[in-house]
Amino acid sequence: MDRIMDESMLKKWQMVRKWGGGILFTMSLFFSALLGFVVLSPVYIIGFALRLQCGQWIYDTIISTWFAFAVGAYEVIYGVRIVIQGDVRAMSKDKCSLIVMNHRTRLDWLFYFAVQARYSSLRRFKISLKNELRHIPGAGWAMQAAKFLFLKRRWSVDRDKIVDYLSTFASYGMSPQLLLFPEGTDFQQVSRQRSRQYAEQNELSDYSHVLHPRTLGFTSVVGYMKEYNKLDQIIDVTVAYPENVLQTETALITGDIPRVIVFIINCFDIDTVPTENEARLAQWLEHRWRLKEETLKEFYVYKDYSGENGLTAEQNLEIERDTKLYLVAALVFWAGLCLSCVCLLLLSHVFRVCVLWGLLICLLVSSFVGFDTLFNSLAVFPDM
Template sequence: MEVKDVEMRDRTQTPARLFRGLLCLLVLLLTAFMMLVFYGFISAIFVRVFSIHYSRKATSFFFGSWLAVWPFLFEKINKTKVIFSGEMVPARERVLIIANHRTEVDWMYLWDLAIRKGQLGYIKYILKSSLMKLPVFGWGFHILEFISVERKWEVDESTMRQMLSTFKDYHDPLWLALFPEGTDFTEQKCIRSQKYAAENGLPILKNLLLPKTKGFHTCVQDLRKCLDAVYDVTIGYKHRCPSLLDNVFGLEPSEVHIHIQRIPLDNIPTTENEVANWLMDTFSNKDQLLDKFHSQGHFPHEGTEGDLSTMKCLVSITTLLVLTSLSTYFTFFSPSGSKSMYYSPVPIWPSLPVSTFDQCQFSAVKNCLET
C-alpha cells in the first residue's frame, strides 16, 4: 500500500509536467495539421489515383511517423510502463482486433503494440461518427480509412460493408480494431448492461459491458478469407483509468497491462448466432481475466514483448520533423513565398467554416477512399 501511495504522489501535477505536456500537445497539433495539409493530400488523393496499394503504403509512411510520437510520449517521456502478456503474436499479420473499452484512450495504447510489430501506419478503427467531425484529427481519421458508425445497425450495416469491401486485398497490411462494447465503461452503463443481461439470460459481467455482436460478425464474415487471425486484447490500468489529458501530462496511468490471445479464424464459427454466442463467451472469459488482474495486479504470462525501441521512435520522429520543416519552409519561406501565402492551403483552410471545408475538400477525400 505504501508503494502505491508513493507512485501516485509522484504523478501529481507539477509546473514541469504542465509545461512539458503543453509543449508536447502543441507539437502534436502543429505537426498533425502540417502532415494533413501536405502529405495527406499526396498520399490519400494524388497517389490513390494511380494505385490504392501504394496510396496506403504512402499514408502508412507519413502518418506512421506522426503516430510514433504517442508511444514515445507514453513510454519514454511520461515513463508509463506498458506490460504485454499472453501470447507473442507474429509481425505483419492481417488481423481483426477486439478489445475492452475501459476509457476514452484505450485505442491509443494499441499503438504501443502496433509499433512493435511494424503496423503502426496500418491500424484502422471502427469509431463513432462524431469523432470523424473533429477539426484536424477528424480529417486524419478519414485519410487513415477509419470506419464511421452511428451505433444504429440499420444505418451502419451498409457503411461497414462498403468500407470492409475495400480491405480485402491481402497485399495491403491491415489491423482493424473494434470495441464490441460500443462505448467506454462506466458504472452506470454497467448497471444497465447487467439489468439487460439478467432479463435476457445473458452473462452478467462486472468489468465489461455486454458486447454488440452484429458488427463483429459482419467483420468476420466479410474478411474471413483475407485475415490471418483475431487478436483478443484485454487492457488493464494501474492505478486509475487515464483521460487524454492524463496521457499528455504524464499523470496516469503508471502502468498499462495488455493481454493478447491470438485466435485463428478457423476457431471462430460461421453462422451469426454461433458467432454471437462465441463473442459472449469470449467476453465472459475476459471479465474473469479482469477480475484476476484487479486482485493480483497483473495478467498471466507477462513479458511477451520487449521494451519500445528508442532508436525506432527517434527515426520516426526525425522523419516527422524533417517533413514538417520542409512543408513549413515551402509554405512561408520559399523563393515563391509570396505566391504560396496566397495559393497554399495553409492560410485558406482555417478561414473556411468546417462545414464548407468538409464539402469542398473532404467530400473528395471520402469519395476517393470509398472507390
Template structure:
C-alpha cells in the first residue's frame, strides 16, 4: 500500500507526505511505468474499484490503495502518447526541415486526436459529468484562455470543454520546462509546440517573444492557455498569496491565488500587435466532488465526478490598451472569480441556478459522443497493434529504438523539438527575405 497524509480535511501537498516521492508528477509516473513496470505493478496487492481511505481523526495517517481505475487511466494515456510519438509523430519530423508551416498544420491535427482520449476516458469509462455555462466560443477564433489553477490537472480537464466549444488542435499551453523530457507526454508536447517556461521572467521573456512571433508569422490560429496564478491552489501557495496580499494592501483570497500579471500582459500585447488575437476567454473551473489535486490522486482513482466551467468572452476591442490598465483588468477578473467560486462552494455548487449547461455547444452531444467512442476504440486498438508489431518484426523494433534515441538526443542537442522547429522557420524566413532582395 501507499501512504499519504490527510490533515484538517485537506490532502497535504508536500513531497515528504508519502514514502514514495516519485509519485508526484507525470514524469515520475511515466518513468516508473516505462523503466520499472514490475515495481509499478507490485504496488497493487488487490484490484480495487475505488479509492480506499481509512477514516480517523484529523492529522492521523491515512492509507490509500492504488485503484485499477487509476492504473488503467495512467497506462492508457502513457502508452497512447508514447507509441503515438514514435509511430505517428515520428514519421512527420522530417517535414519540419522542408516546410515548418505545413509541419505545424499536420502535427496539430495528429496531436489533437490524442487529446480526445482523456476526455473519452473521463466521461465514458469513469462517468464524469461536464457542465459549461456563460459565453460561447466562436469556432476557430484566436484567443488567450485564462483560468484559475485549482489542481495540477486543470489543463487536461479543460479538453472536456474545448472538445465541445472549440477545436482541440488550436490549443497551446504554457507549461513548466521540466515536463518536456517526459517520455511520450513530453515528446508530444514538444511536437505540438507548447510553450515551456522556467517561471523566471528574465529567462522566459525572450522565449515567449520567439514562440508568439512564430505563431503570428505562420498565421495559424492559436488558443493559448495560461494560468496567471503560476501554480495550483494548495495550503502553502494560498499562504504565500495571502502574504503577498497583506504586504500590498490587497484582499486575501480563499478560492484563488493572486495572479501574476507580467506574463499575461506581455502575451496579450504581443499577440495583439501581431494581429493574432480575437478575444480573451476567462474560464473559471470548479469541482463539486473529488478534487484530484495531483497526479497521484488519479492513481488512487480519485476522479472528479463533475467538472464545472464558467466561460466569459471578452473581444479584443473591449480590452484596455495600456499595460497598467491591462494588469488591473486581469486583477479584476480574479476578484470576480473569488466571489463566483465562493458562491459556488458555499451554495448549491452550480455556477447557474439550473445546474445545467446554458450555452449551445458548437458540436452536438451526439457528435461529441461519436468522437469519444472512436477515440477510445482507436487508441486501444493502436496501442495493442504496436505491441504486436514490435513483437513480430525486427525492423519495427529497430525503428522504435532509433526514434527513442532521436527524441532523447535532440533535446540534449537543441533543447527541444519546438526550438528546432523555430530554428527551421527562421532559416526559411531569412532565405525568403534574401531571395526577395535579389
C-alpha cells in the first residue's frame, strides 16, 4: 500500500515539475520579449532617430541575443538535444540564403534557431509568418522591427509585400537568411486531409510525413531574392521529432518539450538550381519534397541520431563549445534584464509609469503604423 502511494506521489510530483517547467519556460519567453522590447526600445529608437546607418544593425544584434536566449532556455536548462545531420559546410554567416523546411509543428522556427546559432547568423535570420502574428504583444512587435516577412496568404496582396520586403534589404546592403515554409501550414489532421485531396486531384503520391508544397510563393521568392539580394544558396531542411511532438504554442505550457530534435541539412549553390525557369524550379521543389518524405520514412524506422554533418569531430566540438558559451551569456543577460525589470516594477513608481506608457505607445504603433514601416521611414540607407 505504501509503495502504491509513493508511486502516486512521485507521478504527481513529476507532473507538477513538468507543468511548472512549461509555465516557467513560456512565461520567460513572453515577458522577456515584452519587457525587453519596451525597456530596450530607447537604444534602437535613438539609433534610428539620429539617422545612424547602423540603426538596423543595432536592433538586429539585440534581437539575435533573444533568439540565443530562447535556444539556451530549451537546450541548456531543459536539456533538449539538437541533432544536425547532412552537410553544413556550405552554411555561412555571410551568405544570402533561402531556407525551406517541412512544417511539422507551429514551433519549428523556434527550434531552428539552434541551427542558426551554430552554423549561420542569428542576426541575419528572418522568418516568413502568418500576418496575424505581427500583433502579438512583445514578440510580434519585435518581429515587426526585425523585418520578418508577414504574409496574408493572398497572392494579389503578398506579391507586392514580398517585392517591397526584399528590396528593402537591398537598400540596407544586407543579405538576409530567410526561412520559408512552402507547405503553407503545419502538419495536422486537417492539413493532412487537404494535402491528400490535392494529391488525388493532381494524380500525385500521397505523403505520410509532409504536405505537398505550394510552389508559386517559393519560385517567386527565389526570383526576387536573386534580383534584389544576390541569393547565394537554397538550404533544404528536414525536421523530425523522434520522441514527442510539441504541436502548438499553447502546448508549451504543459512542459512536454521534445527531448530530441533532428535537422537534416542539404545545401544547394544557387547555380546548381534551375532558377531560370519557374516550371522547372517548381519541379525541383516537388522533387525535394518527395525525397523529404522518403527520408522521414526511413528516419522514423531506424531513428539515426549519428549527427554526421560533414565536419570533423574536433570542428564540431569547437562549435559546440563556442555555442554553449554564447547561449549561457544570452541567458545571463536576459535573465538579469528581466529580474531588474521586475524589481524596478515593484519598487519604482516612475518606472511603472514609463513601462505602461511604453506599452501603450507600442500597441498604437503596432496597430496603426507597424514598427517595420516606422523604422524604414527613419532609416538611412548606405550608398550602393
